[in-house]
Amino acid sequence: MLDGRRLADQAARRVGARAVAMGTSALPVDSHLTPSPRYAAIGKRFGLTMREQLTCGFHVHVAVSSDAEGVAVLDRIRPWLPVLLALSSNSPFWMGEETGYASYRYQVWGRWPSAGAYDVFGSPGEYHRIVESLIGSGVVLDSGMVYFDARLSDHYPTVEVRVADVCMDAGHAVVIAALVRALVETASRDWRRGAAPSPAETGLLRVAMWSASRFGIGGSGLVDPILGAPRSPRAAVATLLSHVASALDHAGDRELVESGLERILAEGTGADRQRRVLRLSGGLRAVVMDAAELTNRGSAPSSAPTAA
Numbered sequence: 001m002l003d004g005r006r007l008a009d010q011a012a013r014r015v016g017a018r019a020v021a022m023g024t025s026a027l028p029v030d031s032h033l034t035p036s037p038r039y040a041a042i043g044k045r046f047g048l049t050m051r052e053q054l055t056c057g058f059h060v061h062v063a064v065s066s067d068a069e070g071v072a073v074l075d076r077i078r079p080w081l082p083v084l085l086a087l088s089s090n091s092p093f094w095m096g097e098e099t100g101y102a103s104y105r106y107q108v109w110g111r112w113p114s115a116g117a118y119d120v121f122g123s124p125g126e127y128h129r130i131v132e133s134l135i136g137s138g139v140v141l142d143s144g145m146v147y148f149d150a151r152l153s154d155h156y157p158t159v160e161v162r163v164a165d166v167c168m169d170a171g172h173a174v175v176i177a178a179l180v181r182a183l184v185e186t187a188s189r190d191w192r193r194g195a196a197p198s199p200a201e202t203g204l205l206r207v208a209m210w211s212a213s214r215f216g217i218g219g220s221g222l223v224d225p226i227l228g229a230p231r232s233p234r235a236a237v238a239t240l241l242s243h244v245a246s247a248l249d250h251a252g253d254r255e256l257v258e259s260g261l262e263r264i265l266a267e268g269t270g271a272d273r274q275r276r277v278l279r280l281s282g283g284l285r286a287v288v289m290d291a292a293e294l295t296n297r298g299s300a301p302s303s304a305p306t307a308a
Helices: 002-013 037-046 067-088 104-109 124-136 170-192 202-215 233-251 254-267 270-281 284-297
Strands: 057-063 150-152 158-165 222-224 229-231
Touching (some): 002 284, 057 170, 067 124, 067 150, 067 158, 067 222, 067 233, 104 158, 104 202, 170 254, 202 222, 229 233, 233 254
Antiparallel strands (some): 057 158
């Protein structure tokens, strides 16, 4: 991961730019479409939504043995996705503006008609029926535009979890990836032993995702989508850890994840860091340069960042 980030930054420097792991651009920028027939068709249909789709998410793929296992996993990880979004939040600014959100990327992404939280599918047949009905509506152009918060990959034998912002700190990304793998493993085990998915209502799940996007790990902004009640970030993370503890142990990831989560809770997410740098420096260019240095360096120091 670090090698890839450094290679991207080296390539960017050769054309006078920098590689920056941010969920949205803090500075105003102009957009353009990649010249392809598919993107041209999407741009024609969705207009400004397409032109403003300047976001960077962190999609984690975990292998599954079949569509049956994959859909069973999708049905069982739903209540935990808001916690992943909150922990990864890294997009508080949009085109030069403070948004008030920890993950404004999630709000921008939510403009797409096929994006967001999903119902329990129950079977591969029902999953594929819903995908086909979205395409058949004539609004969604193809299966690649089915933007559920988690979905079956079109290209790989995987479940693709799509809720996280790209993480500025590579250490945060490792924690998110390990949690996703543990969630998938736990969900698969539950399915194999016949445990039913949580009955979390999709409406409450949408509220929980919004709250995670708005507040990140700040205050008591998380909502438990099963109980429909506020939850402190630390309590939500503790419940998630308990839920996936066996899978973390099996993978040898428990110490790494526990220490990484403690650091995120103590020091904040990428969104928190961006706002700290703005307070110290007074300028969004300093926010971007600090993010570029951290993207290339890989991990933040324990102390608060200084102005770039």
